[in-house]
Amino acid sequence: QMQLVQSGAEVKTFGASVKVSCKASGYLFTEFYIHWVRQAPGQGPEWMGWINPNTGGTNYAQKFQGWVTMTRDTSTNTAYMQLSRLMPEDTAVYYCAREGIARRPDYYFDSWGQGTRITVAS
Amino acid sequence: QSVLTQPPSVSAAPRQKVTIACSGSRFNIGNNYVSWYQQIPGKAPQLLIYDNNKRPSGIPDRFSASKSGTSATLGITGLQPVDEANYYCGTWDSSLSSVVFGGGTKLTVL
Numbered sequence: 001q002m003q004l005v006q007s008g009a010e011v012k013t014f015g016a017s018v019k020v021s022c023k024a025s026g027y028l029f030t031e032f033y034i035h036w037v038r039q040a041p042g043q044g045p046e047w048m049g050w051i052n053p054n055t056g057g058t059n060y061a062q063k064f065q066g067w068v069t070m071t072r073d074t075s076t077n078t079a080y081m082q083l084s085r086l087m088p089e090d091t092a093v094y095y096c097a098r099e100g101i102a103r104r105p106d107y108y109f110d111s112w113g114q115g116t117r118i119t120v121a122s
Numbered sequence: 123q124s125v126l127t128q129p130p131s132v133s134a135a136p137r138q139k140v141t142i143a144c145s146g147s148r149f150n151i152g153n154n155y156v157s158w159y160q161q162i163p164g165k166a167p168q169l170l171i172y173d174n175n176k177r178p179s180g181i182p183d184r185f186s187a188s189k190s191g192t193s194a195t196l197g198i199t200g201l202q203p204v205d206e207a208n209y210y211c212g213t214w215d216s217s218l219s220s221v222v223f224g225g226g227t228k229l230t231v232l
Contacts (some may be wrong), residue, residue: 035221037221043225044124044210044223044224044225044226045159045167045210045212045223046223047220047221047222047223061218061219061220061221062218062219062220063220095166095167097167100157100169100172100178106155106172106173107154107155107157107212107213107214107221108155108157108169108172108173108212109157109159109167109169110169110172110178111169112166112167112168113166114166115166
């Protein structure tokens, strides 16, 4: 049974960085893109970008270019999302989600991690 | 302000049918596949529909969806209390080069 398990909640101060992990199991990690989506309190989801676990290639949403970094470790089947220069408005639940189709992005997400709550204090 | 527009809330009685609309433009819904997600508060979203109208395995056929032009619609028949949740539409936007989502619709089963 496929599963994405994320790291735990964190509280950060203004200007700090955070790195969230997403460990995949139950399927071939390198076959499916991993997307990162965040959701601020009371808001709809916001897509941040994807990483191709096979090549390490990334595609970031324009809004996040320059301050998000997505990486992966194929030896542990884990994807990472690092966000720098945190501001209070970055307070949200951050999700990793698996692409629904193998080997290319089709932009629907068939399995999600449990979410990681990041709180940024001013 | 979300790129895709959904009604904030809908409601219906148990065993009734409800539809949730999602409106966009030619840059997103008009030329790309639409997906739908159910999110129970405090939980991660769950995929209900992909490629406009396909259901993943395990999703009951009470859930259906369609697309016409720059709008999409999710339909739920035989409403049950467990269907109470927030529902989001999503698609690729070629002008923004980004996945975009609706603001969500809260379904209340009266």
